[in-house]
Amino acid sequence: MYEPLTEQKAVALAIRLGLFQEDALLSCQEIGDGNLNLVFRIVNERTNDSIIIKQALPYAKVVGESWPLTLKRATIESQALRTFASYVPQYVPKVYYSDETLAITVMEDLSHLQIARRGLIEGKTFPKLSEHIGEFVAKTAFYTSDFGMNQQQKKKLAQQFTNPELCKITEDLVFTDPFFDHDTNSFETELRADVEQLWQDDELKREAAKLKRLFLTKADVLLHGDLHTGSIFASDDDTKVIDPEFAFYGPIGFDLGQFFANLLLNALSRHESEREPLFTHIEKTWDVFVRTFTTCWQESNEPYARVSFVLDDIVSDALVEAIGFAGCEVIRRTIGLAHVADLDELPLERRLEAKRHALRLGRELIVQREHLPIHAIKRLVQQTAHVNS
Ligand SMILES: Nc1ncnc2c1ncn2[C@@H]1O[C@H](COP(=O)(O)OP(=O)(O)O)[C@@H](O)[C@H]1O
Numbered sequence: 001m002y003e004p005l006t007e008q009k010a011v012a013l014a015i016r017l018g019l020f021q022e023d024a025l026l027s028c029q030e031i032g033d034g035n036l037n038l039v040f041r042i043v044n045e046r047t048n049d050s051i052i053i054k055q056a057l058p059y060a061k062v063v064g065e066s067w068p069l070t071l072k073r074a075t076i077e078s079q080a081l082r083t084f085a086s087y088v089p090q091y092v093p094k095v096y097y098s099d100e101t102l103a104i105t106v107m108e109d110l111s112h113l114q115i116a117r118r119g120l121i122e123g124k125t126f127p128k129l130s131e132h133i134g135e136f137v138a139k140t141a142f143y144t145s146d147f148g149m150n151q152q153q154k155k156k157l158a159q160q161f162t163n164p165e166l167c168k169i170t171e172d173l174v175f176t177d178p179f180f181d182h183d184t185n186s187f188e189t190e191l192r193a194d195v196e197q198l199w200q201d202d203e204l205k206r207e208a209a210k211l212k213r214l215f216l217t218k219a220d221v222l223l224h225g226d227l228h229t230g231s232i233f234a235s236d237d238d239t240k241v242i243d244p245e246f247a248f249y250g251p252i253g254f255d256l257g258q259f260f261a262n263l264l265l266n267a268l269s270r271h272e273s274e275r276e277p278l279f280t281h282i283e284k285t286w287d288v289f290v291r292t293f294t295t296c297w298q299e300s301n302e303p304y305a306r307v308s309f310v311l312d313d314i315v316s317d318a319l320v321e322a323i324g325f326a327g328c329e330v331i332r333r334t335i336g337l338a339h340v341a342d343l344d345e346l347p348l349e350r351r352l353e354a355k356r357h358a359l360r361l362g363r364e365l366i367v368q369r370e371h372l373p374i375h376a377i378k379r380l381v382q383q384t385a386h387v388n389s
């Protein structure tokens with residue numbers, strides 16, 4: 001029987017599931033700082049062993065009970081973590097147990113690492129982040145694609161990860177609401193003129209519509225579906241991807257685009273002289289993605305994999321998609337329902353300047369996406385720093 005856990009109930013559940021020794025002295029704290037779920041950290045004070053119990057609520061936590069949300073997202077999350085672990089175990093937490101009725105995932109405690117968003121805000125660079133994320137995306141994409149697995153099995157896996165309610169959140173919050181005067185939007189009153197200019201920009205909205213259609217229809221690979229820097233734990237040596245409850249079969253460039261966008265949002269929060277590490281991460285992520293995907297490609301049993309330029313076409317499509325999706329994510333994180341601490345924690349004048357820059361950059365990423373090599377993104381950030389520059 002489902003019931004939302006409390007700290008006490010989480011401890012009782014851990015004992016009932018035999019997750020700790022009999023003589024354990026357990027403490028528990030709810031540490032969830034995301035928009036949707038409860039996260040309990042349970043520690044055996046005698047041994048310092050610990051686990052995480054993540055539980056879905058029957059609604060979106062950030063909005064409340066007025067926004068009901070499927071508990072099935074917990075099963076999507078635990079199954080996605082297990083699927084990713086079969087390709088890149090080093091980049092996801094171990095899953096110890098899951099239960100569909102309770103909507104829980106019991107997993108490895110990663111508290112020795114730091115959420116990448118917070119570390120980047122503190123000025124850290126996490127030197128291995130881009131290499132690890134580039135490999136994570138390349139391998140999960142290839143091995144769940146029609147080129148890396150049996151095409152009949154891929155259709156079954158796509159069915160398993162059908163995730164309509166969470167996809168609807170992205171279809172609305174990333175691809176629709178920020179481009180219209182919608183009540184989910186949230187932005188400073190000083191930005192109204194900039195936002196109304198965006199709402200009247202039919203050239204931009206025509207391109208956003210194309211990107212939304214790709215998201216709705218292109219079932220390329222199993223995506224994480226929400227790969228922002230708040231879904232990544234990092235240190236100087238390790239990287240772990242969490243929170244794949246938005247996982248579904250979608251366009252190959254989507255995860256890359258959301259990751260690029262959140263690196264760019266951190267870059268905009270910094271003074272110009274401190275942005276280089278973020279541009280380096282974007283370029284390195286792309287380079288490692290291409291190199292790793294190309295290496296995996298040699299294993300493909302698809303006859304067309306041996307035909308010239310088939311791989312090149314997929315890679316170039318992925319970049320165009322990623323840059324366009326990045327533009328949508330930059331815009332929605334600036335004026336939509338779900339913001340990012342990188343910008344929202346800035347003092348007002350710098351925040352307004354950074355958010356105006358983000359709106360201009362997001363627009364140009366979307367409309368110029370077919371003509372932007374990865375190394376041109378840095379220049380685009382500089383070009384959009386000021387109006388009419
Ligand atoms: N495996 C884990 N180990 C340690 N802390 C975790 C773990 N998973 C989540 N957390 C903590 O809980 C927070 C919210 O987790 P997340 O999965 O992003 O929840 P939501 O789905 O609500 O966004 C993370 O920012 C992190 O602080």
Ligand SMILES: CSC[C@H]1O[C@H](OP(=O)(O)O)[C@H](O)[C@@H]1O
Nearest residue numbers: 034035036060169173226230338
């Ligand atoms: C109402 S969900 C808003 C937003 O939150 C999700 O992120 P997270 O689960 O990490 O908090 C996702 O990005 C959704 O778009």
